[in-house]
Each structure stands twice: as structure tokens, then as C-alpha cells.
Amino acid sequence: xxxxxxxxxxxxxxxxxxxxxxxxxxxxxxxxxxxxxxxxxxxxxxxxxxxxxxxxxxxxxxxxxxxxxxxxxxxxxxxxxxxxxxxxxxxxxxxxxxxxxxxxxxxxxxxxxxxxxxxxxxxxxxxxxxxxxxxxxxxxxxxxxxxxxxxxxxxxxxxxxxxxxxxxxxxxxxxxxxxxxxxxxxxxxxxxxxxxxxxxxxxxxxxxxxxxxxxxxxxxxxxxxxxxxxxxxxxxxxxxxxxxxxxxxxxxxxxxxxxxxxxxxxxxxxxxxxxxxxxxxxxxxxxxxxxxxxxxxxxxxxxxxxxxxxxx
Numbered sequence: 130x131x132x133x134x135x136x137x138x139x140x141x142x143x144x145x146x147x148x149x150x151x152x153x154x155x156x157x158x159x160x161x162x163x164x165x166x167x168x169x170x171x172x173x174x175x176x177x178x179x180x181x182x183x184x185x186x187x188x189x190x191x192x193x194x195x196x197x198x199x200x201x202x203x204x205x206x207x208x209x210x211x212x213x214x215x216x217x218x219x220x221x222x223x224x225x226x227x228x229x230x231x232x233x234x235x236x237x238x239x240x241x242x243x244x245x246x247x248x249x250x251x252x253x254x255x256x257x258x259x260x261x262x263x264x265x266x267x268x269x270x271x272x273x274x275x276x277x278x279x280x281x282x283x284x285x286x287x288x289x290x291x292x293x294x295x296x297x298x299x300x301x302x303x304x305x306x307x308x309x310x311x312x313x314x315x316x317x318x319x320x321x322x323x324x325x326x327x328x329x330x331x332x333x334x335x336x337x338x339x340x341x342x343x344x345x346x347x348x349x350x351x352x353x354x355x356x357x358x359x360x361x362x363x364x365x366x367x368x369x370x371x372x373x374x375x376x377x378x379x380x381x382x383x384x385x386x387x388x389x390x391x392x393x394x395x396x397x398x399x400x401x402x403x404x405x406x407x408x409x410x411x412x413x414x415x416x417x418x419x420x421x422x423x424x425x426x427x428x429x430x431x432x433x434x435x436x437x438x439x440x441x
Contacts, residue, residue: 134196137189152192159214160209184210185206197343197344204276204277204352207345207348218258218337222326223258232319234312247308247312250300251304286353294342295417303426306430308320309324377398382412382433383433383434384397384398388440
């Protein structure tokens, strides 16, 4: 039984961590720790696998909801963990979900508009996740690695990155909710199985965000301070989602969902094409959605338009 005030320690048997929270199997593999550790404790297993013990414990305790020691973490080990997490999510988890999602819905039925729209949304979501993680791999983590090497870049800062850092799980949750509450079909054995996979992926992405936000960003910021890197000021009203949209923007989304080009939308709403383009840019910025099909599904999920009105 784990002491909730203390959490996992270096003396905790590794197998007790898994019995306490089997989701930590992900963490163990992403630290590149070999299985088959028997009755060995955390310190012994980490030593055998060349893993920094305080960093491993901080990630495990954070994900499991126990107290964690953020200040003792190794930025180098956090970067390695996060890069392997990206690889696991992009190369294994999301392709697995897509394969079983195709099997679970009538995607081959040309008359099933909602199924076609859902798959488009999922594919574009995966594209967004890939771009997000590639940016972190190639820009953010590489910047942190240069900090470790003693280099500082005045054109980039961790505070600037953290200001725009949002979890990638929200759209996946919307996809799941749409299936559960709006996608009607019988014989849902395969669909329910893939929905469970989506729930696990959503949990994985949320945990991944916590590690980046609560461990990686503070560790990189501490190193920036040592190098004298100035922090960027952040200005945000914190308003996101459908509540941030004006009534006019909601009208524009509905017409986009119907497949209308900007010129026709402008005519329908008695606006200029330039104004419609501006509305689209603002909508995309507020929702962090950048494709017509993703905006269409967003409109369906949030009941701005009925699926029967779509021209898919």
C-alpha cells in the first residue's frame, strides 16, 4: 500500500508501482527501462538502466497524484522521456486507434456522412498532434539541449513556449463524446473497444502534458535563469472554446460546415470577402482548429449545426 503523503520512493519495489497504477507501464517503457526486474526496488532498477532516480520518481508520482520533487529532476532525462513518449504516441497509439476505428464504424459506406466526417476529423487531429510534437522535438527540446550544453538563444524562451502550451487531449475527448452521444449504430463491440483505447490515449496525453508543464518547463526555466535568459511577458484572457465565439463567428462556422466558399458566405451574410477571411482567421485562432472539416465536426459536436444539413 502506497503512503499517499510520501508517494513512491527509491526503496519502493518496482512491481508495487505497477500494482498501484498500471498506467506506469507507459512511464517505465518511455524511460527505456527493461522489464523483468522481479523484486528489485526503484533505485536498483534505475541504476541498472542508467536512469536518474529523482526524475523517474517525479514523473511516476506526478502522474499518480502523489507529492513529487520537481526541483531534483534532470532536464536531460526528461527530454529523453518526452521524446520517447512522442514516438510511442505517434507511431503506435494513434495508428492503432485509427485501424480499429475504421473497423468499428461504417466508414466504407458512402452514405454515412457522419462516419466520413469523423474519420476526416481524426486524421486531421493526428496531423495536428504530429506537427505539435515535431515542433517540440525539433525546436523546444533542441533549445533545452543547447541550454544544457551552455548555449542561450535570445530569440526563444521557455516562458514563450509555455504561454501557448495546451493539452492535445481536448479534441480527442470531443471525438469520443460525439461517438457516445450522437453516433447511433448497433453491434458496437468493436466501436466500444476502440472508444476505450481513445479514453486511454486521452489519459496518456493529459499525463504527458502534466510532465511537460510541471516538470520539463520549470527545469528548463531554471537553466535559463542561470544563463540570464529574459522571460517573455504573457498576455492572455484565458477564454477558449465556443464561449469565445461571437454570434457572427458562429454563423460563419455553420456556413463553412455546409461547404460554402468565402465569397458565397460573404453574400449570404452581406459582408465583404475580406471580412469573412478575417472571421475565419479569428475563429481558427480562438479554437486552435485550422481546417474546414475539423471546424465542421466542431460545429456538429457543439450543436451549432445538425449533421443532416451537411453536404459531405
